[in-house]
Amino acid sequence: MKNIVIVPARGGSNRLPNKNIMLLGGLPLLVHSIAYAKKNQEIVDEIYVSTDDPLIKKIALEQGVRVIDRPVNIAGDLEPTITALQHVLESIEHEVANVIVLQPTNPLRPENLLKEAFATFSNNQSSSLFTVSRNEHKLGNIVEDRFIPMNYKAGQRSQDLAPLYFENGLLYICEAQQIVKGEIMNESSFPYLVNHIFATVDIDAQDDFDYAEYLFQKFLKTN
Template sequence: MTRICTICARGGSKGVKNKNLRQLLGKPLIAHSILQAKASGLFDVIAVSSDNDNILQIAEEHGVDYVIKRPKELATDTAAKLPVIQHCIEQVEQRSSLRFTTLVDIDATSPLRTVDDLRFAVLMFEKHDEATNLITATPSRRSPYFNLVEENKNGYVLLSKSLDTPLVRRQDAPKTYDMNASIYIWKREAFYDTPSVFTDKTILYVMPEERSHDIDSELDFEIVQFLAEKRGSLL
């Protein structure tokens, strides 16, 4: 079994300018994910993909095995992430002559995961023979069956999901989860046969809310910074 960890970090960001380079606990944001991947001891190769030379330089300084310069067409605001991961893996395989069986991607903007989260998620996935892929999430704060609403085409508000018997208590609702953009894992065959985040055999690794914040705004960064400083280390 051969594992790769990819970390895909675009230079441009509208919500938080240069967020992958922003300092968090005295290190650039992306450095924390690199150091977590290294500390896990799980990976044959750790690779960073970016269109930004400063990000790639930081990745090299923090000891990744490969830095992959992302082509412009994969670095736009509208570019999907799965083709970026695929490009990164293919470039590494060409340079290394390795063929990876377990593909792991961790998001630099969700740095509150722990090294044990990485280890447990990979172990959970590799013990599950039938699973095609794994995603991480946290129990949702709003339930689509109880207090998450949407507008219909007439502008009226209704619950996002309904049950035959209306609920009186949120605790009685089916369990739902918020994806936290932290860890994604695929079997190689599943990733290349049907590249998707969701299949009929996607499994879930659940993380607590305090390790599940993804940075997409200045407020998100402040929350992550507060929680990181409270922990004192992201390893």
């Protein structure tokens, strides 16, 4: 059975129109995830792009990867990613062992991340893995116009904060059968810690894209 990469890249985006084909470092955004998958051919057997957009489909085919046409009824703004992943698996005739999800909105990834994360996944008893990063901020809730600290006490130093983590979206690895059942992650999913500046990039608005462009120029342009 094969390990496949799925890049879910629908055409619509309200906050940043056509973001998945915006040029980052001269390449459409989704191409960065495709190129990253190609660099890990010792792990990745096939690469699929799921899309409802003709231009995204054209770009993906030019990259030599397989395209699964996503039906309109699972391509809306509120549609969860899991339905697109399930549709890809339903469209593939052969059996799939594991699915690696590379979101186009997280175009910058540490070079060895997939190799190291997949090794951890293979040696772990969990049926899925996702990347997380430590949050370094003092967080709290606002209740009746009052700020209630959540992960610290008033006056506590930042370096002494109780650790909290956020799902950074860099990658997900999941047994195919778990996706078929309707889950990418569950309570037993393994949180793979990534403390890297690329983990702070998740493109949803123009400011996010500008930040990604800055990091690309600073760290990746020469490569």
